[in-house]
Amino acid sequence: xxxxxxxxxxxxxxxxxxxxxxxxxxxxxxxxxxxxxxxxxxxxxxxxxxxxxxxxxxxxxxxxxxxxxxxxxxxxxxxxxxxxxxxxxxxxxxxxxxxxxxxxxxxxxxxxxxxxxxxxxxxxxxxxxxxxxxxxxxxxxxxxxxxxxxxxxxxxxxxxxxxxxxxxxxxxxxxxxxxxxxxxxxxxxxxxxxxxxxxxxxxxxxxxxxxxxxxxxxxxxxxxxxxxxxxxxxxxxxxxx
Amino acid sequence: xxxxxxxxxxxxxxxxxxxxxxxxxxxxxxxxxxxxxxxxxxxxxxxxxxxxxxxxxxxxxxxxxxxxxxxxxxxxxxxxxxxxxxxxxxxxxxxxxxxxxxxxxxxxxxxxxxxxxxxxxxxxxxxxxxxxxxxxxxxxxxxxxxxxxxxxxxxxxxxxxxxxxxxxxxxxxxxxxxxxxxxxxxxxxxxxxxxxxxxxxxxxxxxxxxxxxxxxxxxxxxxxxxxxxxxxxxxxxxxxxxxxxxxxxxxxxxxxxxxxxxxxxxxxxxxxxxxxxxxxxxxxxxxxxxxxxx
Amino acid sequence: xxxxxxxxxxxxxxxxxxxxxxxxxxxxxxxxxxxxxxxxxxxxxxxxxxxxxxxxxxxxxxxxxxxxxxxxxxxxxxxxxxxxxxxxxxxxxxxxxxxxxxxxxxxxxxxxxxxxxxxxxxxxxxxxxxxxxxxxxxxxxxxxxxxxxxxxxxxxxxxxxxxxxxxxxxxxxxxxxxxxxxxxxxxxxxxxxxxxxxxxxxxxxxxxxxxxxxxxxxxxxxxxxxxxxxxxxxxxxxxxxxxxxxxxxxxxxxxxxxxxxxxxxxxxxxxxxxxxxxxxxxxxxxxxxxxxxxxxxxxxxxxxxxxxxxxxxxxxxxxxxxxxxxx
Numbered sequence: 001x002x003x004x005x006x007x008x009x010x011x012x013x014x015x016x017x018x019x020x021x022x023x024x025x026x027x028x029x030x031x032x033x034x035x036x037x038x039x040x041x042x043x044x045x046x047x048x049x050x051x052x053x054x055x056x057x058x059x060x061x062x063x064x065x066x067x068x069x070x071x072x073x074x075x076x077x078x079x080x081x082x083x084x085x086x087x088x089x090x091x092x093x094x095x096x097x098x099x100x101x102x103x104x105x106x107x108x109x110x111x112x113x114x115x116x117x118x119x120x121x122x123x124x125x126x127x128x129x130x131x132x133x134x135x136x137x138x139x140x141x142x143x144x145x146x147x148x149x150x151x152x153x154x155x156x157x158x159x160x161x162x163x164x165x166x167x168x169x170x171x172x173x174x175x176x177x178x179x180x181x182x183x184x185x186x187x188x189x190x191x192x193x194x195x196x197x198x199x200x201x202x203x204x205x206x207x208x209x210x211x212x213x214x215x216x217x218x219x220x221x222x223x224x225x226x227x228x229x230x231x232x233x234x235x236x237x238x239x240x241x
Numbered sequence: 242x243x244x245x246x247x248x249x250x251x252x253x254x255x256x257x258x259x260x261x262x263x264x265x266x267x268x269x270x271x272x273x274x275x276x277x278x279x280x281x282x283x284x285x286x287x288x289x290x291x292x293x294x295x296x297x298x299x300x301x302x303x304x305x306x307x308x309x310x311x312x313x314x315x316x317x318x319x320x321x322x323x324x325x326x327x328x329x330x331x332x333x334x335x336x337x338x339x340x341x342x343x344x345x346x347x348x349x350x351x352x353x354x355x356x357x358x359x360x361x362x363x364x365x366x367x368x369x370x371x372x373x374x375x376x377x378x379x380x381x382x383x384x385x386x387x388x389x390x391x392x393x394x395x396x397x398x399x400x401x402x403x404x405x406x407x408x409x410x411x412x413x414x415x416x417x418x419x420x421x422x423x424x425x426x427x428x429x430x431x432x433x434x435x436x437x438x439x440x441x442x443x444x445x446x447x448x449x450x451x452x453x454x455x456x457x458x459x460x461x462x463x464x465x466x467x468x469x470x471x472x473x474x475x476x477x478x479x480x481x482x483x484x485x486x487x488x489x490x491x492x493x494x495x496x497x498x499x500x501x502x503x504x505x506x507x508x509x510x511x512x513x514x515x516x517x518x519x520x521x522x523x524x525x526x527x528x529x530x531x532x533x534x535x
Numbered sequence: 536x537x538x539x540x541x542x543x544x545x546x547x548x549x550x551x552x553x554x555x556x557x558x559x560x561x562x563x564x565x566x567x568x569x570x571x572x573x574x575x576x577x578x579x580x581x582x583x584x585x586x587x588x589x590x591x592x593x594x595x596x597x598x599x600x601x602x603x604x605x606x607x608x609x610x611x612x613x614x615x616x617x618x619x620x621x622x623x624x625x626x627x628x629x630x631x632x633x634x635x636x637x638x639x640x641x642x643x644x645x646x647x648x649x650x651x652x653x654x655x656x657x658x659x660x661x662x663x664x665x666x667x668x669x670x671x672x673x674x675x676x677x678x679x680x681x682x683x684x685x686x687x688x689x690x691x692x693x694x695x696x697x698x699x700x701x702x703x704x705x706x707x708x709x710x711x712x713x714x715x716x717x718x719x720x721x722x723x724x725x726x727x728x729x730x731x732x733x734x735x736x737x738x739x740x741x742x743x744x745x746x747x748x749x750x751x752x753x754x755x756x757x758x759x760x761x762x763x764x765x766x767x768x769x770x771x772x773x774x775x776x777x778x779x780x781x782x783x784x785x786x787x788x789x790x791x792x793x794x795x796x797x798x799x800x801x802x803x804x805x806x807x808x809x810x811x812x813x814x815x816x817x818x819x820x821x822x823x824x825x826x827x828x829x830x831x832x833x834x835x836x837x838x839x840x841x842x843x844x845x846x847x848x849x850x851x852x853x854x855x856x857x858x859x860x861x862x
Contacts, residue, residue: 348770350817352814
């Protein structure tokens with residue numbers, strides 16, 4: 001196999017006495033969609049925050065495109081090509097949808113005019129163009145989640161971290177978002193996705209990594225993972241054990 | 242060198258008073274997430290309340306403490322909903338507006354105090370005002386004025402009472418839950434609005450009571466507030482904002498710095514030393530001496 | 536989004552340039568000069584408070600730093616005013632760097648405390664140092680040319696306004712600051728370095744403030760810690776911006792004009808009740824926050840754009856067109 005785009009090497013993250021992520025390792029290949037799975041509190045969002053630079057790992061390293069990026073601040077990582085969304089969507093509420101995207105576009109297009117042109121392209125791709133001039137605060141949840149993806153895409157990332165971009169949407173909206181994700185994959189984007197909705201994550205992921213209590217308990221294709229007794233136990237609890 | 246033990250003793254006596262100011266102040270920050278710039282003004286109003294109540298009734302200021310507490314706790318309880326309204330506004334930046342609001346209050350209070358009380362400085366007499374103890378042991382000689390000792394006893398009593406309130410009562414449990422996580426505390430049945438009003442009332446009451454004492458030990462004047470606002474900030478930043486367990490140590494340190502400067506250096510430089518320490522702490526360990534602030 | 540009120544800028548500037556030719560009364564010219572100074576101070580304050588979301592309760596310290604630097608360089612080092620004045624701006628910028636370094640990484644409450652404490656520290660320093668003349672202050676050589684100071688003040692404030700208009704409303708910098716104001720974590724994920732941007736905003740706010748302080752010192756010819764470094768400069772800048780409307784460039788101008796007009800009238804007719812002014816100042820701040828959190832200008836603009844959107848409902852076409860009007 002080729003050099004992986006992302007290597008997570010024995011990453012541990014502790015908060016005081018609490019170990020949120022414990023000795024987790026996995027690799028992501030160019031062009032893959034990797035699903036990150038696990039019950040609530042399994043450490044998925046913490047791992048996201050470590051990979052995207054919001055937390056420095058307590059130990060372990062993160063290699064992106066062959067370079068050690070552990071502990072680098074988020075804005076440096078954005079520049080290196082990592083885009084992310086937030087689970088709790090927080091648009092820049094006082095600004096319009098267009099301005100939200102323009103701000104993200106400045107990373108690749110420092111001039112206002114070019115950033116605005118680029119932002120319109122993103123708005124078209126994410127289906128937000130007709131809402132460009134409304135305040136971001138007035139968007140519905142579905143709209144905010146789209147905006148969140150749009151902002152990440154405006155960074156023109158090579159690697160995208162999506163944190164629950166489907167959860168909370170109605171089936172039609174969810175299908176639209178899945179379509180968008182698959183379209184991105186077709187364009188060659190590498191994606192790491194956290195999602196609670198099994199139907200979605202099982203279908204779109206090439207491989208899955210399963211966390212429980214901060215540790216990796218399984219890795220493989222959807223079919224392999226679904227058969228794994230540790231995964232079944234984690235999801236169904238003592239009832240199945 | 243023979244002055245050092247005296248300086249340290251004075252520092253402890255002074256620091257005790259700061260503990261009560263800073264605990265209530267830090268608690269309010271923990272629950273409401275805003276800094277009250279009017280803290281010194283509450284102390285100042287409390288000091289004047291003690292001064293005038295003593296003049297009118299002739300009662301010792303120590304006996305007046307509960308009266309002052311109730312009066313000011315009520316005022317705080319009634320004002321808090323206004324602050325709550327500012328903080329829960331959906332326009333602009335609510336936390337920023339909360340800061341602006343208390344800053345505006347502080348300016349207004351200063352103006353009111355200067356208008357009503359003028360520029361004079363007084364002090365409130367108490368039975369403890371005269372007299373002091375001399376201690377001569379181990380080759381050391383210390384003087385402890387009885388009013389300062391009474392102040393320390395008061396500080397310890399208030400600290401113990403607050404500690405009991407927070408750790409042993411249902412109200413305290415609610416307060417701690419609210420400080421940790423507002424949303425889940427709400428889910429678990431803590432009435433956030435009511436609790437915040439009570440905490441703010443408690444804080445204003447304690448600050449005013451401490452003001453009465455400061456009026457006895459040091460002085461009462463309309464301009465005294467600013468100094469105590471600075472001290473309250475100093476203590477909570479040093480302790481780590483919202484971290485109560487750090488408060489006593491930071492308060493004692495402030496007392497020491499003050500008394501040492503008073504004895505060894507130019508007292509005019511005390512404030513500068515306080516600022517210098519504050520700056521260095523913020524630079525090196527912004528979460529306070531213990532790294533536990535928020 | 537862009538505020539169209541800028542089209543009033545040039546006519547107003549032309550009127551102001553012509554004004555001394557019409558107004559011969561020196562007292563009136565003096566009042567206008569000071570009004571212009573306050574507009575500048577309020578604008579500079581708003582860079583941080585309105586656009587970046589950080590409160591500088593020690594804005595007056597930078598004014599004082601500029602005033603004292605200019606005065607000391609002129610009196611002690613015998614520099615010409617033209618050289619001493621820019622140094623006032625430079626030192627105010629350095630002051631911002633020093634105050635911002637430990638605090639701009641932290642939550643806004645720390646910054647508010649730190650800047651407020653800094654202003655106290657600077658005042659304390661001016662009181663105890665010899666070079667500043669201590670509590671007695673400093674006297675500068677008098678240069679009695681009201682028109683010179685009028686045009687100097689006007690030039691500095693006009694340049695400041697134009698610069699801020701370009702940086703905050705037209706260039707990417709302003710939008711980046713707003714992003715940080717709204718959510719600095721989210722901004723970081725988009726490649727913005729909040730600490731660096733906040734620092735740039737702080738310096739952008741401090742430098743013009745320092746320069747205005749320098750002009751003030753030479754104009755009034757007397758500075759002391761009480762008047763130049765007192766709370767009044769910070770408090771008034773705050774009330775002007777909060778009352779006028781934070782996060783816009785028009786709001787501080789309106790706030791500065793109204794509050795300064797009130798102050799001038801108050802001082803003229805009620806000078807026996809100076810302390811009352813402090814009460815009113817505090818009350819206006821507190822009441823503005825509660826009743827018009829967007830300030831006068833923000834509230835008016837909100838009403839206007841509300842009206843507009845009502846009208847728009849009738850025209851189905853309007854929704855499709857990219858519009859440039861308010862939030």
